[in-house]
Amino acid sequence: MGRTGRRRERRPATERTTSTSEEALFGGPLRYDTRWARHEQAFLRLGLVTVARRLPAMVRGAVRLAWRADRNALLLVGAAELGRGVTQAVGLLAANEVLRALFAAGPIAERLHTALPALVLATAASVATTLLACASVAGTGRVEPKVERLATEQYLECATRVELGAVEDAEFHRLLDGAQFGAASCRYMVGHCVSTLNGLIAFVAAAGVLGVLHPVLLPLLVLIALPRTWGALRVARQRYVSTHTWMEHTRAARLLGHLLTERTAAQEVRVHAVGRFLLGHYRTMSETAETEQTRLARHRAATELAAAAMAGAASLATYGALAALLLAGAMEISVAGTAVLAIRTGSSSLAALVQHVNRLYEESLFVGDLDRLIAEAGRRMIPEGGLPLPGRPRHVRFENVTFTYPGSDRPALREVDLTVETGKVVALVGENGSGKSTLAKLLAGLYRPDSGRVLWDGVDAAEADRDDLFSRVALVTQDFQRWPFTAESNVVIGLPSRPGDRERLEDSAAYSGVDEVLPTLPKGWRTLLARQFRGGHELSGGQWQRFGIARAHYRSAPVLICDEPTSALDPRAEIETFDRIRGLAGTGRTVVLVTHRLASVQHADTICVLRRGRLVEQGTHRELMALPGGLYRELFRMQADQYAEPGTHAGPGTGAADRGAEGPAVPSPAASPETPVPVAGDGPAPGTAPLANSG
Numbered sequence: 001m002g003r004t005g006r007r008r009e010r011r012p013a014t015e016r017t018t019s020t021s022e023e024a025l026f027g028g029p030l031r032y033d034t035r036w037a038r039h040e041q042a043f044l045r046l047g048l049v050t051v052a053r054r055l056p057a058m059v060r061g062a063v064r065l066a067w068r069a070d071r072n073a074l075l076l077v078g079a080a081e082l083g084r085g086v087t088q089a090v091g092l093l094a095a096n097e098v099l100r101a102l103f104a105a106g107p108i109a110e111r112l113h114t115a116l117p118a119l120v121l122a123t124a125a126s127v128a129t130t131l132l133a134c135a136s137v138a139g140t141g142r143v144e145p146k147v148e149r150l151a152t153e154q155y156l157e158c159a160t161r162v163e164l165g166a167v168e169d170a171e172f173h174r175l176l177d178g179a180q181f182g183a184a185s186c187r188y189m190v191g192h193c194v195s196t197l198n199g200l201i202a203f204v205a206a207a208g209v210l211g212v213l214h215p216v217l218l219p220l221l222v223l224i225a226l227p228r229t230w231g232a233l234r235v236a237r238q239r240y241v242s243t244h245t246w247m248e249h250t251r252a253a254r255l256l257g258h259l260l261t262e263r264t265a266a267q268e269v270r271v272h273a274v275g276r277f278l279l280g281h282y283r284t285m286s287e288t289a290e291t292e293q294t295r296l297a298r299h300r301a302a303t304e305l306a307a308a309a310m311a312g313a314a315s316l317a318t319y320g321a322l323a324a325l326l327l328a329g330a331m332e333i334s335v336a337g338t339a340v341l342a343i344r345t346g347s348s349s350l351a352a353l354v355q356h357v358n359r360l361y362e363e364s365l366f367v368g369d370l371d372r373l374i375a376e377a378g379r380r381m382i383p384e385g386g387l388p389l390p391g392r393p394r395h396v397r398f399e400n401v402t403f404t405y406p407g408s409d410r411p412a413l414r415e416v417d418l419t420v421e422t423g424k425v426v427a428l429v430g431e432n433g434s435g436k437s438t439l440a441k442l443l444a445g446l447y448r449p450d451s452g453r454v455l456w457d458g459v460d461a462a463e464a465d466r467d468d469l470f471s472r473v474a475l476v477t478q479d480f481q482r483w484p485f486t487a488e489s490n491v492v493i494g495l496p497s498r499p500g501d502r503e504r505l506e507d508s509a510a511y512s513g514v515d516e517v518l519p520t521l522p523k524g525w526r527t528l529l530a531r532q533f534r535g536g537h538e539l540s541g542g543q544w545q546r547f548g549i550a551r552a553h554y555r556s557a558p559v560l561i562c563d564e565p566t567s568a569l570d571p572r573a574e575i576e577t578f579d580r581i582r583g584l585a586g587t588g589r590t591v592v593l594v595t596h597r598l599a600s601v602q603h604a605d606t607i608c609v610l611r612r613g614r615l616v617e618q619g620t621h622r623e624l625m626a627l628p629g630g631l632y633r634e635l636f637r638m639q640a641d642q643y644a645e646p647g648t649h650a651g652p653g654t655g656a657a658d659r660g661a662e663g664p665a666v667p668s669p670a671a672s673p674e675t676p677v678p679v680a681g682d683g684p685a686p687g688t689a690p691l692a693n694s695g
């Protein structure tokens with residue numbers, strides 16, 4: 001009991017090293033989970049033999065990438081390294097000949113004369129080795145950046161071609177995080193492969209010469225290198241495991257630094273004194289990370305000390321064996337001189353070889369992360385191909401659609417049945433979190449339903465060609481992208497395949513109101529919309545929104561999804577924009593409008609009201625206003641009530657809007673759908689008021 005009890009009291013290492021800042025800001029330790037720990041154990045079990053077995057595969061991977069990147073440069077490097085091996089061996093043998101001639105009997109002038117050809121050969125070999133080394137460096141320098149680019153492209157493609165669900169998944173993010181070093185590691189692997197090849201050839205040359213001189217010296221040479229190999233691998237493994245375990249912590253600390261410097265947070269950082277607060281947490285987190293650095297350094301020092309002691313003992317044994325051979329008369333003094341030379345060359349090339357194999361191994365672990373990401377991304381990739389969709393679909397139908405976000409236990413949409421007809425305006429309304437944006441995302445093909453179907457003219461979106469589907473949709477979302485590019489790029493990026501269409505560009509500008517913004521920009525369309533760059537210009541929220549709308553217009557897709565497209569627009573611009581968006585329906589496009597501005601949806605052909613993921617009401621404004629106890633009716637009145645003249649508000653159910661809807665001014669269901677619903681008093685229409693409980 002005593003031992004078990006004591007073991008139970010020990011808190012896990014992660015918990016012991018968790019800083020107060022991690023607890024306060026992120027709700028707990030930022031270390032990767034137990035699944036990773038199991039993985040870590042697997043790596044810790046990797047021994048010399050495993051690394052040696054994996055070596056050819058590591059080299060093959062690097063060579064394949066380098067071959068794709070620049071095969072001529074790779075061939076140049078390979079030839080230069082092989083040549084270097086030959087010239088190094090020739091150099092050693094020539095040195096042996098020089099020593100043999102110098103230690104032979106006879107007058108010194110005669111001995112020097114005999115040694116001269118070998119001396120010339122040794123010098124020529126040395127020059128050739130240097131020239132070949134230069135050629136190898138030049139070739140490697142040419143191929144390395146290309147390899148890194150190829151690997152980076154693979155990495156970025158993984159991030160952009162997977163389903164949206166993967167991007168939002170923490171586990172996939174862990175893979176993305178881990179693989180971020182993979183591209184640079186691919187580059188370094190090329191260099192280490194070359195150096196490994198070089199070290200290997202130099203070692204074989206020295207070992208060959210040593211084997212010829214006396215076979216017993218050969219295993220002793222290997223013995224010198226073994227402890228250092230062991231030590232280097234041990235240090236590399238620790239470093240790798242630590243990098244991974246602390247990756248999320250590193251990302252969080254970097255995030256704090258970023259928040260302190262980024263423009264959007266700058267105001268709160270100053271007025272709310274967030275700067276000092278975050279800086280304090282940054283320091284605490286950095287100090288926690290420093291304890292890990294200290295632990296690593298201690299571990300490394302201890303390992304290297306043990307390795308050096310063992311290598312020293314092995315060197316002692318080697319030189320002892322050499323002395324014994326000399327004493328026993330089994331070796332001449334000149335041969336012993338060459339042997340010392342070969343042992344020194346061999347052990348230093350072996351030490352370099354070990355170092356490069358070790359770095360190769362370390363980098364290959366990071367390249368392995370990239371491989372794992374590529375494999376996982378392959379599984380989560382947006383599928384290519386599928387059934388074609390009609391260019392101008394007549395309708396999109398949701399059939400009993402239920403959808404739950406990955407990792408969530410509550411469906412965001414439940415059993416939704418809905419038909420969106422071409423040329424119509426469909427408005428999605430409801431309280432915060434009711435599922436409006438989710439429905440829009442399913443329509444855009446960003447998610448698939450868990451059950452039920454989304455049919456485009458009868459073709460199930462799950463089986464449709466996704467590129468086809470995406471090309472039928474244009475999006476203006478609440479958090480549309482503010483690209484840090486020129487004004488023109490910010491519009492034409494809506495249809496990247498047609499960047500230079502001036503007529504379409506001007507049309508989109510006129511449609512969205514961007515044409516009113518352009519004269520205020522210093523370089524018109526060429527103005528850079530990013531203050532973080534020199535000469536960059538900043539737009540207001542509403543001006544940005546016009547660019548978002550222009551972009552969607554430029555895309556000219558049959559289905560336009562507008563999710564709160566006017567939240568930042570002034571009342572006049574908002575009314576105009578809604579009119580224009582509605583006008584698009586007249587040109588044969590379908591408009592799906594997600595908004596809290598209920599006055600703006602009065603003219604929609606269909607208003608869909610969502611509550612907790614369910615479609616609870618559906619109809620025209622008049623039909624929904626006529627529903628006693630209806631949600632739409634309640635929300636509409638609440639909003640209208642906000643614009644009632646002071647004093648006219650008479651509490652829930654008897655407010656100005658109530659009178660507007662139920663009193664004499666109420667539009668009857670038979671009234672024209674174009675008739676705006678009047679509100680009491682002369683206040684503005686409720687369209688310019690936010691939904692009362694919107695967040």
Ligand SMILES: Nc1ncnc2c1ncn2[C@@H]1O[C@H](COP(=O)(O)OP(=O)(O)OP(=O)(O)O)[C@@H](O)[C@H]1O
Binds near residue numbers: 168430431434
């Ligand atoms: N990416 C996501 N991952 C997990 N859950 C999500 C995600 N996006 C939304 N949700 C959840 O799904 C539900 C519906 O969200 P949705 O954004 O569709 O609501 P909404 O009606 O558009 O809300 P709002 O009016 O606030 O924009 C909410 O409970 C929300 O927390």
